[in-house]
Amino acid sequence: MATSPPVAEATDIVKRFDSTVALDRARITVHRGQTHALVGRNGAGKSTLVSVMTGLQAPDQGQIRFDGEPAPRLADRDAWRRKVACVYQKSTVIPELTVAENLFLNRLERGPLRLVDWAAVRRRARDLLEQWSVQVDVRLPAGALSIEQRQFLEIARALSFGARFIILDEPTAQLDAAAISRLFGRIQDLQEQGVTFLFISHHLQEVYDICDTVTVFRDARHVVTAPVADLARADLVAAMTGDAAPSARTAAPRPTGHRSDEALRVDALTLAGQYEDVTFTVRAGEIVGLAGAANSGRTELAETVVGLRTADTGTVVIDGARPRPGSIPAALRAGTGFVPQDRHHQGYVPQMSVADNSTLSVPRRLGSHGFIKGRTRDAIAGAMIEHLAIKTSGPDLPVAGLSGGNQQKVVMARALADNPKLLVLITPTAGVDVRSKDFLLRKVEETAQDGTAVLLASDELDDLRVCDRVLAMVQGRIVTETARGWNDHELVAAMEGVDLDA
Numbered sequence: 001m002a003t004s005p006p007v008a009e010a011t012d013i014v015k016r017f018d019s020t021v022a023l024d025r026a027r028i029t030v031h032r033g034q035t036h037a038l039v040g041r042n043g044a045g046k047s048t049l050v051s052v053m054t055g056l057q058a059p060d061q062g063q064i065r066f067d068g069e070p071a072p073r074l075a076d077r078d079a080w081r082r083k084v085a086c087v088y089q090k091s092t093v094i095p096e097l098t099v100a101e102n103l104f105l106n107r108l109e110r111g112p113l114r115l116v117d118w119a120a121v122r123r124r125a126r127d128l129l130e131q132w133s134v135q136v137d138v139r140l141p142a143g144a145l146s147i148e149q150r151q152f153l154e155i156a157r158a159l160s161f162g163a164r165f166i167i168l169d170e171p172t173a174q175l176d177a178a179a180i181s182r183l184f185g186r187i188q189d190l191q192e193q194g195v196t197f198l199f200i201s202h203h204l205q206e207v208y209d210i211c212d213t214v215t216v217f218r219d220a221r222h223v224v225t226a227p228v229a230d231l232a233r234a235d236l237v238a239a240m241t242g243d244a245a246p247s248a249r250t251a252a253p254r255p256t257g258h259r260s261d262e263a264l265r266v267d268a269l270t271l272a273g274q275y276e277d278v279t280f281t282v283r284a285g286e287i288v289g290l291a292g293a294a295n296s297g298r299t300e301l302a303e304t305v306v307g308l309r310t311a312d313t314g315t316v317v318i319d320g321a322r323p324r325p326g327s328i329p330a331a332l333r334a335g336t337g338f339v340p341q342d343r344h345h346q347g348y349v350p351q352m353s354v355a356d357n358s359t360l361s362v363p364r365r366l367g368s369h370g371f372i373k374g375r376t377r378d379a380i381a382g383a384m385i386e387h388l389a390i391k392t393s394g395p396d397l398p399v400a401g402l403s404g405g406n407q408q409k410v411v412m413a414r415a416l417a418d419n420p421k422l423l424v425l426i427t428p429t430a431g432v433d434v435r436s437k438d439f440l441l442r443k444v445e446e447t448a449q450d451g452t453a454v455l456l457a458s459d460e461l462d463d464l465r466v467c468d469r470v471l472a473m474v475q476g477r478i479v480t481e482t483a484r485g486w487n488d489h490e491l492v493a494a495m496e497g498v499d500l501d502a
Contacts, residue, residue, distance in 0.1 A: 004032055004067075005065075005067055005068030006029045006030055006031050006032070006065070006067075006068070007030050007031065007032045007034075007066065007067060007164070007165045007196045008028075008029075008030045008053060008064075008065070008066055008083075008084065008165050008196075008198070009027075009028070009029045009030070009064070009065045009066075010026065010027055010028050010029075010049065010052065010053055010062065010063075010064050011027050011062055011063050011064075011065070012025045012026075012027060012061060012062040012063070013025070013026045013027065013049065013052055013059045013061070013062035013063075013064075014026075014059060014060045014061035014062055015048050015052060015057065015059050015060055016060055021220055022045055022048040022220055023045045023048050023049060023052070023059070023220050023221075024045075024219075024220040024221045025061075025062070025221065025222075026045055026049060026062075026217065026220065026221060026222050027062075027222045028049065028198075028215050028222065028225070029225070030165070030196060030198055030213075031196070031213075032194070032196055033191055033194065033196055034191075034196055034197070034211075034212045034213055035187060035191060035196075035197040035199050035210055035211045035212055036196075036197065036198050036199065036211065036212065036213045036214070036215065037198075037199045037200070037201065037207040037211040037213070037214040037215065037228070038198055038199070038200050038214075038215050038217065039200070039201065039202075039204065039207060039214060039215075039216055039217075039236070039240060040216055040217035040218055040223075040240055041218065041240055041241070041459075041492070042459060042460070043219075043220075044217040044218050044219065044220065044240075045217045045219075045220040045221070046200055046217055047169075048220075049217070050086060050167055050169060050198075050200070052064065053084060053167070053198075054080065054084055054085070054086050054167065055071065055072065055074055055077070055080040055084075058074050066083040066084065066165070071083070078161075081158075081161040081162075081163060082161055082162040082163055083163060083165065084163055084165045084166075084167065085154075085157075085158030085159075085161065085163045085165075085166055085167070086166075086167040086168075086169055087151055087154045087155055087158065087166060087167070087168050087169065087171060088169045089169050089170040089171070089173050089174070091147070091150045091151070091154065092154065093142045093145075093150045093153055093154060094142060095141065095142050095143030096141060096142075096143065097141065097142055098138065098139055098140060098141055098142065099125060099129075099136055099137065099138045099139070099140050099141075099142055099145070099153060100118075100121050100122045100124075100125035100138040100139065101121070102142050102153060102157065103124075103125045103128060103129075103138075103153070103156065103157050103160060104121055104124065104125065104160075108121055109121045109124060122138050122139065125138040126138050128156055128159075128160050129156055132152075132155070132156045132159055132190070133186070133189065134149075134152045134153065134155075134156050136149055136152070136153065146179075147174045147175060147179070148175055148179040148182065148183065151171060151183065152186065155186075155190070159195070164194055164195050164196060165195075165196045165197075165198070166190075166195060166196070166197050166198070167197075167198045167200070168187075168197055168198070168199050168200065169200045170200060170201060170202065170294065170295070171183060171199070171201070172201060172203065172206060173202075173294060173295040174273070174295065180206075184209060184210045187199075187210060188210075199211055202293030202294050202295070202296075202496060203293065203474070203475075203496060203497050204233065204236060204237070204493075204496040204497065204498045205496075205497050205498060207228060207236070208228055208233070211228050212227065212228060213225065213226070213227055213228060214226060214227075214228050214231060214236065216236065216239040216240055218239065218240060218241075218242055219242075223239045223240075224239045233493070233498045233499065234489070234493070236498070237489055237492050237493045237496070237498060238489055240492060241461075241488040241489055241492050242488075261283060261284040262281050262282075262283055262284075263282055263283060263284045263286075263318070263319055263421050263422050263452075263453030264281060264282040264305065264316075264317070264318055264319075264422050264453055264455060265281050265315075265316070265317040266278055266279060266280050266281070266301075266305065266314070266315075266316055267279050267314055267315045267316075267317070268313065268314040268315070269301070269304065269311045269313070269314030269315070269316065270311060270312050270313045270314055271300060271301075271304060271309060271310075271311045271312055272312055273476075274297050274300040274301070274309075274476055275297035275300060275301050275473070275476035275477070276476045276477055277314075277477070278297075278301060278314070278476075278477070278478055279478075280471055280478065282422070282453040282454070282455055283453060284421070284451050284452070284453050285448050285449065285450075285451050285452070285453065286448065286453055286454070286468050286469070287444065287445070287448045287454040287456060287466055287467045287468050288453075288454070288455055288456070288467060288468065288469050288470075288471065289456050289457070289458065289463070289464045289467035289469065289470035289471065290302060290455065290456070290457040290458075290470075290471055290473060291457075291458065291459060291464055291470050291471065291472045291473065291491065291494075291495050292459060292472060292473035292474060292495050293459060293474075293495055293496055293497075294459070295475075296459075296473040296474055296475065296476070296495070297473050297475070297476040297477075298457045298458075298459075298473045299341055299426055299427075299457055301457070301473070302424050302425075302426050302455060302457035303340075303426070304316065304325075305318075305331070305336070305422075305424055305455060306328060306331045306336055306338045306424050307323065307324075307325070307326055307327045307328040307329075307330060307331040307336075308326075308328065308340075309326065310325045310326030311325060318331065318334040318335055318336055318421065318422050319334060319335045319421040319422065321333075321334040321335075323336075332361060332418070334421075334422075335418075335420050335421030335422055336420055336421070336422045336423075336424060337361070337414075337415035337416055337417075337418065337420030337422070337423045337424070337452075338415055338423075338424050338425075339408075339411050339412055339415050339423075339424070339425045339426065339428045340411070340426055341426040341427050341430070343407055343408055343411050343430075343431075347407075347408075347410075347411035347414075348399045348407060348410055348411055348414070349399070350398065350399055350400035351398050351399075351400060352398065352399065353395060353396045353397060353398055353399070354381060354385065354390065354392050354394075354395050354396070354397055354398075354399055354402070354410055355377050355378050355381035355382075355395035355396060356377070357399050357410050357411075357413075357414060358380070358381040358384050358385070358395075358410055358413040358414050358417060359377050359380050359381055359414070359417055360414050361414050361415070361417055361418055362380065362417045362418045365380065365418075366380075377395075378395050380417060381395045381413070382395060384413035384416065384417060385413070387413075387416075387443075388409045388412060388413050388416075388439075388443065389409070389439065390402070390406050390409045390410060390413065391403070391406050392406065404431050404432050404436075405432040405435070405436025405437075405439075406436075408428070408429070408431075408432050408436065408440065409436070409439075409440070412428070412440060412443065416447065419452075420452060421452065421453065422452065422453045422454075422455065423444070423447055423452050423453070423454045423455070424454075424455045424457075425444065425454065425455070425456045425457070425458075425463075426457045426458070427457070427458045427459075427460060427463065428440055428441075428444070428456065428458070428463060429441065429460060429462065429463055430460070437462065441462070441463065441465075441466050444456070444466055445466050459495065461488055461491065461492075464491070467484060468483070468484050469481055469482065469483055469484070470482045470486065470491060472491065472494035472495050473495075474494075474495070474496075474497040475497070479494060479497070480494040482494065
């Protein structure tokens with residue numbers, strides 16, 4: 001008896017971006033009627049594989065096949081839409097258009113004189129949504145829909161092109177528990193109607209809840225594919241991290257420094273949809289990590305501490321002061337230094353000089369009555385350039401002319417310019433080379449040793465290794481606290497919400 005070919009198959013895929021190998025002979029095979037999970041740590045190659053499998057990028061080597069046939073030409077977008085669709089974490093629905101308009105964008109029914117036959121468009125939309133059991137008024141603007149309804153709308157739109165292979169990229173990231181349950185129910189219903197899913201999620205428990213098969217990528221390569229029922233949670237985490245040993249890594253304890261005083265207290269902090277009832281402290285001289293997968297709430301929590309967000313309830317106390325919620329100036333006055341998640345958009349002004357960027361947070365030290373003393377500014381900047389080994393021809397060079405690692409050092413310089421009591425860092429080594437990463441993390445440790453409390457929010461294990469304690473967050477709550485000396489296996493399991501004993 002002949003078996004049907006895989007719905008989708010990627011074989012020996014290689015994709016390079018300059019010197020970076022994003023996919024290294026990667027492969028995956030998805031069979032008809034499955035919900036197949038694709039998991040891996042950040043940088044494992046998942047997003048690049050999705051872009052190749054949806055025809056957004058051509059592989060440098062390897063082949064994509066659908067139903068046993070080679071993938072369409074890259075330029076033939078209609079042919080790709082008939083084969084595969086991706087529902088991304090960030091919705092592609094146009095809020096200002098109605099549900100019907102979104103469903104048939106660029107495919108609107110036309111009547112006499114080439115005018116749009118709106119009655120026919122709405123009728124087709126209702127028929128389509130009824131076919132796939134999506135209960136939404138087709139006349140509503142899409143912006144009025146819930147996140148859950150928008151996802152169902154995007155799935156229905158994909159199916160309307162003829163695609164029966166749907167990639168779901170972090171579909172539960174913005175959904176509550178009830179909506180996740182409904183989504184899983186719809187996935188199972190659609191499976192029974194012949195739709196196949198590739199399910200990408202940072203929450204590994206969801207893999208066990210909804211998926212039949214799981215493929216793990218690590219370091220741009222395929223590691224393992226196995227039936228979910230046959231792969232223990234501990235083995236799945238081990239495949240993701242490459243760390244199968246349960247014993248803790250040896251990590252030299254840091255000198256205690258000035259750890260008697262409480263520099264930060266977060267008490268019962270809640271922000272709807274982001275985090276809930278979070279309480280913790282950071283002492284002077286201590287480095288505390290906030291670890292978690294995407295949408296765990298770690299970034300939003302750190303941004304609340306520095307005034308970028310305003311919590312619904314709860315309090316933040318910095319060095320004994322309670323800064324006004326949602327006020328960055330108030331957090332700075334309380335003694336906070338901050339390295340944001342995205343240096344390009346939040347960290348520096350590209351055409352301003354190294355000196356100006358380094359001293360943005362300390363204008364009162366540069367002069368009075370709104371005037372800046374150039375010598376004072378350059379002296380402060382010069383000290384930071386030397387302290388952080390910023391490679392620049394001089395303090396007047398625009399930051400846009402520096403390498404990525406040196407740009408990040410300038411952001412760090414601004415955060416440290418006022419000798420903060422509390423330093424808050426969000427993924428501080430993102431997008432920098434290995435040497436700069438090691439240098440920046442050493443400076444974080446030195447800063448703590450001098451008595452500054454450090455709150456470091458990241459999902460990068462190398463960042464978290466400098467921490468004295470790591471608080472793992474899952475779906476907006478702190479679920480575990482791990483002391484320095486953890487192993488990758490256990491911390492990743494905690495971040496992914498996986499019980500290794502289950």
